[in-house]
Amino acid sequence: MDFSLYEKLGISKKVYEFGEEIIKTLKQRFLEIDALAEYNQAKVLYALQKNRVDASCMQASTGYGYDDIGREKLEKTYADIFHTESALVRPQITCGTHALSLALNANLLPGDELLSPVGKPYDTLEEVIGIRNSTCSLKEYGVSYRQVDLLKDGTFDYENIKKAINEKTKLITIQRSKGYQTRPTFSVKQIGELIKFVKDIKPEVIVMVDNCYGEFTCDIEPSDVGADMVVGSLIKNPGGGLAPIGGYIAGRYDLVERCGYKLTSAGLGREVGATLGILPKLYQGIFLAPTVTASALKGAIFAANVYEKLGYKVVPNATEDRHDIIQAVELKSEKAMCAFCRGIQYAAPVDSYVTPIPADMPGYDSQVIMAAGAFVQGSSIELSADGPIREPYAVYFQGGLTFPHAKIGILRSLQEMVNDGIISL
Numbered sequence: 567m568d569f570s571l572y573e574k575l576g577i578s579k580k581v582y583e584f585g586e587e588i589i590k591t592l593k594q595r596f597l598e599i600d601a602l603a604e605y606n607q608a609k610v611l612y613a614l615q616k617n618r619v620d621a622s623c624m625q626a627s628t629g630y631g632y633d634d635i636g637r638e639k640l641e642k643t644y645a646d647i648f649h650t651e652s653a654l655v656r657p658q659i660t661c662g663t664h665a666l667s668l669a670l671n672a673n674l675l676p677g678d679e680l681l682s683p684v685g686k687p688y689d690t691l692e693e694v695i696g697i698r699n700s701t702c703s704l705k706e707y708g709v710s711y712r713q714v715d716l717l718k719d720g721t722f723d724y725e726n727i728k729k730a731i732n733e734k735t736k737l738i739t740i741q742r743s744k745g746y747q748t749r750p751t752f753s754v755k756q757i758g759e760l761i762k763f764v765k766d767i768k769p770e771v772i773v774m775v776d777n778c779y780g781e782f783t784c785d786i787e788p789s790d791v792g793a794d795m796v797v798g799s800l801i802k803n804p805g806g807g808l809a810p811i812g813g814y815i816a817g818r819y820d821l822v823e824r825c826g827y828k829l830t831s832a833g834l835g836r837e838v839g840a841t842l843g844i845l846p847k848l849y850q851g852i853f854l855a856p857t858v859t860a861s862a863l864k865g866a867i868f869a870a871n872v873y874e875k876l877g878y879k880v881v882p883n884a885t886e887d888r889h890d891i892i893q894a895v896e897l898k899s900e901k902a903m904c905a906f907c908r909g910i911q912y913a914a915p916v917d918s919y920v921t922p923i924p925a926d927m928p929g930y931d932s933q934v935i936m937a938a939g940a941f942v943q944g945s946s947i948e949l950s951a952d953g954p955i956r957e958p959y960a961v962y963f964q965g966g967l968t969f970p971h972a973k974i975g976i977l978r979s980l981q982e983m984v985n986d987g988i989i990s991l
């Protein structure tokens with residue numbers, strides 16, 4: 567192998583060899599991830615075959631989008647993958663926040679109460695719910711909100727959850743991934759235990775799981791352990807890096823139907839919504855999603871092992887089980903965060919000549935740095951890293967459509983840290 571190609575990418579022999587030593591220790595883990603990818607590939611394949619997906623499904627509908635057979639079969643395919651009665655999978659769902667907002671707004675009416683038994687939800691949902699006052703929040707429409715924080719050790723506060731469930735509690739939202747918090751990500755098994763607990767208290771309560779970043783990281787999904795709706799973004803795991811836009815809601819038939827009416831209009835519901843020629847990308851994306859997610863998992867594990875070995879705190883740690891694709895690395899200084907993000911950016915297939923710098927962002931009380939050189943704007947199943955410039959100076963790293971690219975990105979980040987004199991190998 568001609569090493570000069572790596573040098574052209576900005577990776578020195580020393581950094582490369584440091585990475586190789588770590589890769590050697592990960593063989594067994596990677597085999598387990600390959601087995602997971604194969605199982606999930608079989609799951610997706612079976613769903614496509616069961617629905618007799620064929621060439622007619624790859625056509626473009628326009629205008630109203632009536633009788634779009636490709637759209638209908640894609641939705642049935644998602645429903646079969648998640649083992650749910652129904653699914654709504656649409657390019658008209660603009661992002662993950664929109665999908666979550668839709669599921670909530672469609673199924674909560676004035677006077678109802680929403681409960682989060684797992685602490686504060688993802689930042690953007692604060693405005694959806696009205697935790698931060700905002701126009702068109704659920705709060706404005708008379709839906710109240712209650713939250714039970716996690717216990718200090720990151721586990722569920724069952725005692726206070728029980729107290730929080732009352733006659734108004736209509737829907738319970740559980741966020742699977744830690745997102746940009748320091749709490750652990752929940753396993754599907756843990757989520758199942760929590761669902762059983764709340765349904766024992768109130769059987770008719772609707773449980774929604776924010777499944778962002780969690781899809782295909784495990785052989786079961788929250789819908790296999792009692793969730794009534796699972797919700798996510800197509801520019802994360804299930805889009806496989808190919809979906810250019812979209813979100814999904816998979817779940818109980820009546821709940822998903824309501825989402826259809828809320829997305830378009832009462833009366834019209836799911837009958838309208840042209841797909842404009844993007845169905846091949848959505849089909850190919852879900853087909854590739856199991857292996858793409860596996861690549862991202864391997865990248866996260868490699869990053870955890872590299873940076874833990876160098877003495878940094880990493881969450882999850884080098885050996886823990888994974889339930890999402892996010893890897894946090896506490897880099898201890900702004901300088902180190904900038905170096906790390908520069909490396910990720912310089913290793914990107916798009917915008918590799920750009921240097922990321924910290925900047926103010928709406929909704930954040932500190933500056934934020936972001937590295938992303940993606941084919942699909944903002945896609946975080948593609949290799950990306952970001953973090954707020956504040957204690958503990960943690961950078962959140964995720965994605966990688968292929969493991970070789972994730973690996974190159976991590977080595978390039980390490981190189982920037984070495985070049986800046988932050989670490990020496």
Ligand SMILES: *Cc1c(COP(=O)(O)O)cnc(C)c1O
Nearest residue numbers: 661662663688743745776778799
């Ligand atoms: C990404 C994410 C969202 C929001 O998705 P967007 O597509 O960015 O709107 C919500 N919840 C979690 C846990 C996420 O990771």
